[in-house]
Amino acid sequence: MTEVLLQATGLRLAFGGVKAADNIDLGVMKGEFLAIIGPNGAGKTTFINMSTGYLRPNAGEITYEGRRITGMSPRAIVKLGIARSFQLPQLFIEHTVEQNIALAVASRDGIWSPLAPLMRPRYRDEARDLLARFGLSAIADTRADALNEGARKLADIAMAVALKPRLLLMDEPTSGVAASEKMAIVETLVNVLRDAKVTAVFVEHDMDVVERFADRVAVWSQGRIAALGPPDQVLNDPAVLRDVIGIERHA
Amino acid sequence: MRRYEPILALVLAAAMITAAIMAPWLRFVLTIALAKGIAVVGILLLLRAGQVSFGHALYVAFGAYVVAFLAPRLNDAVLLLAAAAVGAGILGLLIGLFVTRYRQIFFGMLNLAMSMVFYSLLEKLYHITHGSDGIRVEVMPVAGQALDRVAYEWSIFGIALALAFTVGLLVRLYLSSPMGEALAGIKTRETRLEFMGVPARGVLLSAYVMSAMLGGIGGAIIAMTSRHVTPLLAYWTSSGELVFIAILGGAGGVLGPFLGAAAFELVRIYAAASFADAWQLILGSVLLLVILFAPGGLWGMAARLLGKGGTR
Amino acid sequence: MAEWFQDNGLLLGLALLDGLSSAGLIFLVAVGLNLVFGVLRIINVAHGSLYAIGAYSAASIGIFLSGLGLPDWAAVPTLILSAALVGAILGPLIERFLLRRIYAQEEVVQLLVTFALFMILEDVQKLIWGVQPIHHDTAMRALGTIDVPFGADFIPFTNYQLFVLPGIAIVTLVGLALFLRRTLTGRVIVAVTTDREAASAMGIDAAKIFLLTFTFGAMLAALGGALSSPTAALVPGIGAQTIVLSFAVVATAGLGQIEGAALTSLMMGLGRSIAVYFEPELEVVVPYIIMVLVLLVRPQGLFGVIETRRV
Numbered sequence: 038m039t040e041v042l043l044q045a046t047g048l049r050l051a052f053g054g055v056k057a058a059d060n061i062d063l064g065v066m067k068g069e070f071l072a073i074i075g076p077n078g079a080g081k082t083t084f085i086n087m088s089t090g091y092l093r094p095n096a097g098e099i100t101y102e103g104r105r106i107t108g109m110s111p112r113a114i115v116k117l118g119i120a121r122s123f124q125l126p127q128l129f130i131e132h133t134v135e136q137n138i139a140l141a142v143a144s145r146d147g148i149w150s151p152l153a154p155l156m157r158p159r160y161r162d163e164a165r166d167l168l169a170r171f172g173l174s175a176i177a178d179t180r181a182d183a184l185n186e187g188a189r190k191l192a193d194i195a196m197a198v199a200l201k202p203r204l205l206l207m208d209e210p211t212s213g214v215a216a217s218e219k220m221a222i223v224e225t226l227v228n229v230l231r232d233a234k235v236t237a238v239f240v241e242h243d244m245d246v247v248e249r250f251a252d253r254v255a256v257w258s259q260g261r262i263a264a265l266g267p268p269d270q271v272l273n274d275p276a277v278l279r280d281v282i283g284i285e286r287h288a
Numbered sequence: 289m290r291r292y293e294p295i296l297a298l299v300l301a302a303a304m305i306t307a308a309i310m311a312p313w314l315r316f317v318l319t320i321a322l323a324k325g326i327a328v329v330g331i332l333l334l335l336r337a338g339q340v341s342f343g344h345a346l347y348v349a350f351g352a353y354v355v356a357f358l359a360p361r362l363n364d365a366v367l368l369l370a371a372a373a374v375g376a377g378i379l380g381l382l383i384g385l386f387v388t389r390y391r392q393i394f395f396g397m398l399n400l401a402m403s404m405v406f407y408s409l410l411e412k413l414y415h416i417t418h419g420s421d422g423i424r425v426e427v428m429p430v431a432g433q434a435l436d437r438v439a440y441e442w443s444i445f446g447i448a449l450a451l452a453f454t455v456g457l458l459v460r461l462y463l464s465s466p467m468g469e470a471l472a473g474i475k476t477r478e479t480r481l482e483f484m485g486v487p488a489r490g491v492l493l494s495a496y497v498m499s500a501m502l503g504g505i506g507g508a509i510i511a512m513t514s515r516h517v518t519p520l521l522a523y524w525t526s527s528g529e530l531v532f533i534a535i536l537g538g539a540g541g542v543l544g545p546f547l548g549a550a551a552f553e554l555v556r557i558y559a560a561a562s563f564a565d566a567w568q569l570i571l572g573s574v575l576l577l578v579i580l581f582a583p584g585g586l587w588g589m590a591a592r593l594l595g596k597g598g599t600r
Numbered sequence: 601m602a603e604w605f606q607d608n609g610l611l612l613g614l615a616l617l618d619g620l621s622s623a624g625l626i627f628l629v630a631v632g633l634n635l636v637f638g639v640l641r642i643i644n645v646a647h648g649s650l651y652a653i654g655a656y657s658a659a660s661i662g663i664f665l666s667g668l669g670l671p672d673w674a675a676v677p678t679l680i681l682s683a684a685l686v687g688a689i690l691g692p693l694i695e696r697f698l699l700r701r702i703y704a705q706e707e708v709v710q711l712l713v714t715f716a717l718f719m720i721l722e723d724v725q726k727l728i729w730g731v732q733p734i735h736h737d738t739a740m741r742a743l744g745t746i747d748v749p750f751g752a753d754f755i756p757f758t759n760y761q762l763f764v765l766p767g768i769a770i771v772t773l774v775g776l777a778l779f780l781r782r783t784l785t786g787r788v789i790v791a792v793t794t795d796r797e798a799a800s801a802m803g804i805d806a807a808k809i810f811l812l813t814f815t816f817g818a819m820l821a822a823l824g825g826a827l828s829s830p831t832a833a834l835v836p837g838i839g840a841q842t843i844v845l846s847f848a849v850v851a852t853a854g855l856g857q858i859e860g861a862a863l864t865s866l867m868m869g870l871g872r873s874i875a876v877y878f879e880p881e882l883e884v885v886v887p888y889i890i891m892v893l894v895l896l897v898r899p900q901g902l903f904g905v906i907e908t909r910r911v
Binding site for chain 2: 065089091110111112115116120121127128129131132136140141143144145146148149150151152153154155156160196199251
């Protein structure tokens with residue numbers, strides 16, 4: 038747990054006058070589950086966007102396994118082993134769930150085979166297996182635009198996992214998921230990730246989820262990291278409770 | 289529905305051959321329909337990615353003029369077809385490198401612009417192209433065989449039919465391959481493709497080059513059949529016609545373009561013969577009726593008739 | 601260089617004047633198309649047909665009224681009124697009975713519906729007005745010509761092309777800009793153009809705005825046609841030529857941009873007429889070259905705004 042997988046140093050990014058990242062230093066340790074919490078608009082998603090090449094920081098750099106990835110395209114970063122899921126699920130809505138996953142599986146080989154079917158046994162079996170592990174087998178043949186929010190969210194994450202990343206960045210994996218099924222879904226998700234030995238960073242609003250599943254918590258507030266440490270420590274810090282969680286629990 | 293596609297294709301082919309035997313003028317019309325169908329398969333590819341090219345007649349005209357220009361030197365239908373396909377493919381690659389950076393209206397309009405530039409060149413460079421008079425194409429040998437006119441026309445019809453089958457088969461495989469499904473992904477979630485490590489632009493570009501080649505092949509067959517090429521082949525209304533046929537046929541399967549092209553050409557011939565001044569009016573009305581009352585086009589209607597629903 | 605001007609100065613002057621008047625016409629048509637596209641998100645291929653019908657109708661009405669003894673000075677107002685009439689009749693008809701049925705459809709389907717309409721209207725136009733050229737230039741003759749000083753020389757030019765065409769285009773541009781910025785309806789149109797989802801979330805009466813915008817766009821197309829009718833003989837195919845040029849303007853200008861449409865029209869009008877006088881082969885190609893160059897540098901169009909996607 039001491040080896041650094043992803044390291045951000047002196048990261049700065051502002052939109053107009055709003056500072057989404059104001060001199061951020063943050064390391065993600067190999068094997069850990071790091072939760073990022075904080076008020077809306079604080080810059081949490083921006084961190085994921087910068088780490089995956091969707092946005093470029095104004096200053097500072099991000100390294101992955103010691104290699105500088107700032108300035109690389111999303112495509113190149115994926116190839117290095119960093120995948121992400123989205124707050125608003127990004128599914129191919131005219132394809133079935135199984136096809137979505139199979140396409141993600143196929144994309145590991147490059148998709149340049151123009152004549153053999155996508156649904157060849159190798160891709161289909163792996164997609165089915167992954168869906169089973171996510172508990173999504175029942176909706177494998179459902180078109181992605183017909184899913185409910187919880188299923189869309191999980192399918193979105195499953196697509197990212199299908200890329201076999203070593204680091205997975207998840208943007209609010211439980212938002213929109215019904216409260217009654219939330220814990221079960223996260224439990225499933227965490228098991229899948231542990232089995233696959235994936236390091237994970239997730240932006241999260243639900244403190245119960247954070248408390249139960251995160252190894253460490255980073256509190257992101259106004260573009261800065263206000264606190265960083267194990268959940269029991271951070272979530273009991275009076276300043277964090279007042280400034281961050283207090284706001285959230287009433288929001 | 290997909291399962292019935294090969295059988296339907298054979299039925300359609302048999303019907304076409306029968307019609308061509310019974311009436312020589314139908315042989316001409318159906319050869320043109322097959323040629324346009326091949327070009328429209330190219331439109332179908334781009335529609336899969338959610339993009340509408342409103343300038344694809346460029347490649348059809350290019351293929352046709354390749355035949356017209358090279359026929360004196362490369363006097364064989366088979367060689368000319370290959371030359372038209374390769375030439376259109378290279379042109380498609382050059383233009384595609386530029387236009388695939390754009391989406392939606394910009395993609396459509398840039399294609400339109402390219403085709404109109406080509407149209408203008410064909411019109412204005414009279415000393416090379418003979419402007420709107422066009423260029424005549426003589427009957428030519430096919431695969432080294434010198435043929436009389438009737439045998440020649442049958443050969444071109446046969447080649448068109450064989451190519452239509454080959455193209456249909458290959459594109460059918462392509463569309464359900466990872467590459468083809470990724471192409472469809474451009475329509476719905478292009479961003480996701482990039483985050484899966486798939487170069488969306490590369491996927492679109494390869495489809496664009498294929499569609500340009502299909503346009504070139506279609507154009508070459510048109511030139512060999514009508515034996516007269518004019519700049520009108522590149523005019524924007526011709527591009528509109530191709531999209532028209534794609535929607536008329538229904539964008540569901542690879543058979544749609546051929547169904548659409550056959551219906552289009554037959555309605556056009558019938559309308560032109562019966563109401564010389566109003567054939568566009570009739571075609572336009574047919575198109576409106578199909579769009580408003582038969583979404584999914586002829587392919588969709590066929591699907592419903594076979595009671596299997598689902599056009600995917 | 602100085603020598604070139606000595607030889608070609610007059611020609612250049614004529615090209616500039618010609619360019620200015622044709623830019624005015626291009627603008628009227630293209631800005632209508634751009635407004636409609638901005639609000640309805642439909643590329644109206646039949647916009648060119650409305651231009652052609654506007655031109656033919658204005659000529660017919662003009663000829664008819666001249667026969668009744670209409671004084672020549674009233675020819676220009678007649679052109680404008682004919683255009684308003686054509687737009688006011690055809691606009692609502694097309695929007696109500698055709699477009700309204702397809703707002704939920706895919707883009708390609710919408711495009712094709714207007715393409716079908718274009719095909720129909722092309723033949724309707726031929727059935728009504730025939731294929732022989734029609735020419736009615738009272739409006740232009742009535743206003744006479746003026747000698748435009750250019751260096752040491754004078755260029756004789758019609759007042760109609762020099763003042764009326766660019767004048768009406770400028771009045772339209774300014775009027776539109778004020779309308780879109782100062783009136784409630786105008787602001788709603790801008791809101792729908794820039795952010796459709798937010799606008800519909802605000803509970804805007806979309807049906808009314810769509811009808812209004814389309815009718816107005818149709819009037820502008822017809823106005824372009826009507827004002828062009830005294831300057832050239834009307835023949836089949838003018839609609840097809842016009843729409844394809846307007847497409848180029850809209851793509852170059854950027855979505856829903858009226859100032860962009862004005863600047864683009866000016867560039868294309870001038871570019872084209874300079875080509876007419878110096879490299880006639882290039883005339884038709886110039887607008888597309890301009891379009892490609894602009895889009896190379898600014899992929900979202902001259903005045904277009906990049907829509908960033910939130911992920």
